[in-house]
Amino acid sequence: MTDSPAPHYKQPLLKTPFHERARALSQIDSFIPWAGYTTVDVFTTMEQEYFAVRNATTLYDLTPMVKYRVSGPDAVPYLNRLVTRDVAKLKPDRVAYVVWCNDAGHLIDDGTIFRLGAGEYRICTAERQIDWLLDSAIGFDVQIGEVTEQIAALAVQGPTSCAMLKAAGLRGIELLKPFEIGYFSLGEHRLTLSRTGFTGDLGYEVWMDPAAAETIWDILMAAGRSRGIRAIGSQALNMARIEAGFIMPNVDFVSAEHTIRTGRDRSPLELGLGWLVDFNKGHFTGRRALLTEKKQGSRRQLVGLDIAGNKPAHNALIYTDDGGKREIGSVTSAMWSPTCKRNIALAIVDAPHFQVGSTVWAEIYLNRELVWERRMSRAQVVERPFFVPERRRATPPAEF
């Protein structure tokens, strides 16, 4: 991979193989570190980039996503002990969203598992954790290695993404079903595509050899020109993912591998990911604790909130009443949803107030030309995701 020419103590952040392309398009030099790489936060404006996700098609450099290769005869039993879902049920060329926990049933991380071949899997995740993965492998005949630098990746997301990929020359892309993996050629380059993404919209993730990265970028950009293609940064992606109800590590939860204070760990049940926990598949790390929690009920839960007014409830504390007497949680992610025209948020809320339909109050601070005002806004606990377009699942997808 394109290691920066300067040594790491002068330039700690690596550049992805798309870096030069991204830099050329970056109008405001807004870069942020992500998993050891420098990546674009905003290219032009967050709003323009966000609307491209919901209206046209977008490229997002996914390379820093941490990738592990898991292979060997015990790959399935190993993964089944690691994650809470039943990996044995994952069919060839399919992707599953998974979480993994420690013995206490607290979330270490979430991610996706790709079944790439016989005994051949890939885990994609936000944070490095070879340490945890290797410890979990004791007693299993598996090989685990990080392959982040060997695979470049682009998220191609938006209503015209399928049409754009077709135009680029990916024949049969329209037949790829959600969470399916397909193999394609583009000129001399071989691409792996998965119909996955973090936007909740129609979209794909394109996995390739880093050497092909710039060529592929150019081909996709050219193919998308008449379909409104834009490169987007992390800010726009973040808006889309909140609407889609996806959680982010270090935003909506802190990995149990990183918490320092007691009581900051979160279980998948608390995060509303109970549907990912399969108690019938046999033993997995955290099972006993999760079973207990399931029986006794969770003490808190991550919920979607629909909040009165249009001021995003960033970092708001949540109360039972508008007087702010009893604090029952706090907002982890918040935004005004431009598509839903709703003031939405993800929040951790104590039992029993996390039931859908409950009314709670959010304490919102507004900066009005440097004068701060405090608002108590009524909020409703609602179903997540906030936005689920039909096109997300349609196969074949429409032209736009």
Add this chain to the structure above:
Amino acid sequence: MKTPAGLDAVIVGAGHNGLVAACYLARSGLKVLVLERQPYIGGAAVSRRLYEDFTYSNCSYVCSLLRPEIIRTLELPKYGLQVIPYEGGCTMMQGGGHLALYDNHDALRREISRHSKRDAEAYDRYSRDVMRQCKFIKPLLMHEPPDPTSFKPRDLMELLYLGKRFHNLGEKRMYDTLRFWTMSAADFLDEYFESEIVKAHFAGSSIIGTALGPRSPGTAYVLLHHYMGDIDDTVGAWGFARGGMGAISNALGASFEASGGTIRSGAPVAKILVRNGRASGVALADGEEIRAPLVISNLDVRRTFLETMDAKDLPEEFLGQVKNFKIRGSSGKLNIALDGLPQFPAIPPGSPCTRGDMHVTDTIEMMERAYDDWKDGRWSRAPYIDMLIPSQIDPTMVPAGKHYMSVFVQYCPYELADGPWDAAKRQAFGDTVINTIAQHSPNFKNLILHAEIRTPWDIENEVGLTEGNIFQGELTMDQLLFNRPVPGYAQYRSPVRGVYMCGSSTHPGGGVMGAPGANAARAVLRDLGRAP
């Protein structure tokens, strides 16, 4: 320096803890006199000029533990204290190569990855666990430890507080804590790291100042003790005191005098006087007697009770415990004036890691061997050194273009197997250290203008730390919390009414932390019925 009349309290020793206690007492309105044996103040937190315009931090050299609440309450910045952070650190390997520590997390991960990819990620888990333990212990630092055998409401409350904090940790972390407090640094590090150099680098702080090796049980706690300053999330509490460690003591001295206190230096106390079972003052070495109803000793517990008090004024059992207090010297120190910046070929050009703490011990095995020498009554032939060049960051210490190097050395015995220390042996010890450094820096020896070489014996004689033990007593479980310095007397009070302890022999222990001094002042004020 005349002695004010009508004193409320005399403090024996102007170490930083004596000065901290003095400041708090003076601020609450007491008339306080500090008596110091040396012509300068600070004890082991001192800056002195021994060669031309070079300022040395003669003993302690990094400010990592000084409690921010003390800095703030005593207004030390107003009196000249500025702590400046330093960058990273490194261990140079035998035969070339190095491991650097960088402040930037990504740079650090890539650096550790050069040695072990797994260790690079295990480092996060390691820091997390160390921080978890520190978070648990931190609130105990500024608390008087409870007496577990007492039924006084305060003790019960404190015990309850301790128990509650412990309970809040959750079952698993509770076990971790107990393990942590008793295991060896080597075993502890083995649970995280596979690379020898990584383990060796982190093991360093587990042996600094102790008469234990990295494989001795209890050293994991010492490692933690050194991390304690990291937890405060307060930027600027960690690093070099601008002007050397004496800047801390001088700021304390100025703060004390500004609240009406008096310091007499060059005034060694020979005896703490007791009349009718209570403190009545002190007698100086020249026979002068100074009256005061409260005497607070900054000296270590051995020196206080065995050398400056009459045995007949003290209960026998207590004296026995004091005699058994473990306070073994194991560290030496070199302060070196340099004509320029030494080169370290193992470090790549432009790396900032030489602006932090540098080491040359690349395996735990080597550290343990260094400890074996100490047990045999000789200084380590291949010593563990903690070497810094503060003049790269602090512009006040040396003339432009010159440099000052502080070299802390582990291990060096207080008593040599082949007879007492003398000038020749001191020089030989110094040469061992200089040769060790020269193996990693070809131009080092040619740059040396002056070197102050201090053995534990010198440290005892100059600073008054018994056997030269830098912490005024080992930081082992049997001498921590309510066992420090001795069971039953962990609350800064002594068996004699009016005699208190405020030095590092008391909870929470050694280092330039100030917590013992502040806690002691609080105990004194509570006994006087005054608000602290």
